[in-house]
Amino acid sequence: MARMPIISGNWKMHHNHLEAIQLVQKLSYELKKEDIEAVEVTVHPPFTDLRSVQTVLDSDGIPIALGAQHCHFEEKGAFTGEVAPSMLAKLMVTYVITGHSERREIFGETDEDVNKKVKAILKHEMTPILCCGETLEEREAGDAETKVAGQVLAGLKGLSADQVQTCVVAYEPIWAIGTGVTATPQDAQEMCKHVRETLRGKYGDTVADAVRIQYGGSVKPGNAPDLMAQPDIDGALVGGASLDAVDFARIIQYRLAI
Numbered sequence: 001m002a003r004m005p006i007i008s009g010n011w012k013m014h015h016n017h018l019e020a021i022q023l024v025q026k027l028s029y030e031l032k033k034e035d036i037e038a039v040e041v042t043v044h045p046p047f048t049d050l051r052s053v054q055t056v057l058d059s060d061g062i063p064i065a066l067g068a069q070h071c072h073f074e075e076k077g078a079f080t081g082e083v084a085p086s087m088l089a090k091l092m093v094t095y096v097i098t099g100h101s102e103r104r105e106i107f108g109e110t111d112e113d114v115n116k117k118v119k120a121i122l123k124h125e126m127t128p129i130l131c132c133g134e135t136l137e138e139r140e141a142g143d144a145e146t147k148v149a150g151q152v153l154a155g156l157k158g159l160s161a162d163q164v165q166t167c168v169v170a171y172e173p174i175w176a177i178g179t180g181v182t183a184t185p186q187d188a189q190e191m192c193k194h195v196r197e198t199l200r201g202k203y204g205d206t207v208a209d210a211v212r213i214q215y216g217g218s219v220k221p222g223n224a225p226d227l228m229a230q231p232d233i234d235g236a237l238v239g240g241a242s243l244d245a246v247d248f249a250r251i252i253q254y255r256l257a258i
């Protein structure tokens, strides 16, 4: 079954709303109709930029999906500084990254938190991009597969097969994020295949063959074609390179180099 590739730009804590508008407009000038028809593109600006970026996407008719980087799992309440999924949905956000290693490592998010967030995101008819990935120590100790399968199954716990089928999983080896070191296409493929086989074991062929799996970790225009050519890699979650409209566009246009 052909899966529509999905390439997502995680802007992390970069760009105020004016810079964000410029970036998304510049990106739209770089992309051709054929690019957007071949690849689903999502951008994930900081919360303060969402309204501005949404307005530009809408008023200029730019077919890029709006995404968020994180949310809380509760509907409302005394959670100073947090943002509820319903608030994102109201801003036409359609994708929400959850379980990013920076959220797990710096802000202490657990698999249980991530699972609650996945459920809350789905409840508001948005799509979770569920991140998983091992540290270098875990990889060297031979624990990468166990860690990643555990994060995926814990993040999706309690969902129906129909719900799981709609989710996106991002395999992001922590040692490759923002380091300039990329997993080789073969290593990335092996782990993305492992994610798919984990899904197959738990939810069956239909779900495993439908879920889109992204690779993330220092994806650049130069390595995107080889990564995207792998059979179990359906997309990329891009940090640093998505802050540059030209670089991000070249990644989205990876197929021109294959």
Ligand code: PEP
Residues within 6 Å of the ligand: 010, 012, 172, 176, 177, 178, 179, 180, 216, 217, 218, 219, 237, 238, 239, 240, 241
């Ligand atoms: C990320 O932000 O998830 C990421 C993979 O960052 P980078 O592309 O900079 O490694």
